[in-house]
Amino acid sequence: MSLENHAEFKLSITKALGDQLAAALEELTPAPLAMGNILRLRPLPGVYQLYKGEDLVYVGKADKSLPQRVEKHFRKISGRRNISIEEMSFTCLYVDEDFGAVAPERLLINKHRGQGEVPWNYNGFGNNDPGKRRDTTVVEEKHFDRQYPIDLEYAFPDIVTVDGASEAESTLAKLLTIAKGFLPYVFRYESTKAFDEITVRLPAGPLTADEALRVISEHVPAPWQVTALPGYVIMYGKTEDYPSGMRYYRAGQVIDPAPDA
Structure with missing residues (x-):
């Protein structure tokens, strides 16, 4: 029998909340990650x-x-290679706004991480545009963007409708705006008023991302370059090689770096 008349007791309210959230989500049946759902x-x-x-x-x-x-x-997963949106499903739990102060997602992450789950929470999946300073960094093998790089064969909807014509005219500025809006990944570019004065002739019908980027690169003056990185596309007014560059578009020419470049 213990002769001690005192001891320590640690109350973990956050762990209890995390367990309750996880239990509530486990009762739900995952639904396909589709727009209807x-x-x-x-x-x-x-x-x-x-x-x-x-x-x-x-x-x-x-x-x-x-x-x-x-x-x-x-949208993000729809525009990636090595993964299909049909593989994905989701569950959701509505949480009272007052609960936000305890970071409910962090409670869940901590719980599931201890069980070897939620790998995408630690490999860059949730990031938006990482910013220009990250353009020149090496994307590591375990990063989401390296495992599931952007799909340059992603098909736009019919962005130009022309009655009985095979081509249509637009401005480069308008085409850039359309591409930025339709691409399911970040397209960051440096804008200039000169793009409003550059006329672009577009083929009728849908274009792939690669085809749209080729058209854009044909109409931007040297030394402008479009660069496809593992997770996004950039366009700036200089010719430059990037450590993780997947494809370069230079004056209409397409350059795919060697695998070990």
Whole structure:
């Protein structure tokens, strides 16, 4: 029998909350990551989980609107190679705004990380535009963008409608705006008023991302360059090689670096 009349007791409220969140999400059946299912969500804050096949790969939160946040992931994954949107499913839990102060997604991440899950929370999946300073960094093999690089064969919808004509005229500025809006990954470029004065002739019908970028590079003056990096596309007014560059578009010429370049 212990003769001590005092001891330590540690109350972990956050662990209890994390366990409750995880238990509530485990009761839900994952739905395919499809726009029909996303649009059925209510525009409320909450937490969500993404599954690739049977594996829980990512936990996130939406401060304002779950469907808006989940749709961003739908678009991102739709524009990637080595992965199909048909592999993906999700669950969501609406969370009271007052609960946001305890970072519910962090509680879930901590719980699932201890079980060897949610790898995408630690490999760059949730990042938006990483910023210009990251353009020249080497993308590591375990990074999401290296495992699932952008798909340059992604097909735009028919961005130009022409009655009975095979081509249409646009400005380079307009084409850049359209490309930025339709691409399911970041397209960051330096803008200039000169692009408003450059006329571009577009073929009718849908274009792939690669075809659109070729057209753009044909019309920007030297030394402008379009560069496809593992996770996004950039265009600046200088010719430059990047450590993780996948494809360069220079004056209409397409250059694919050697694998070990």
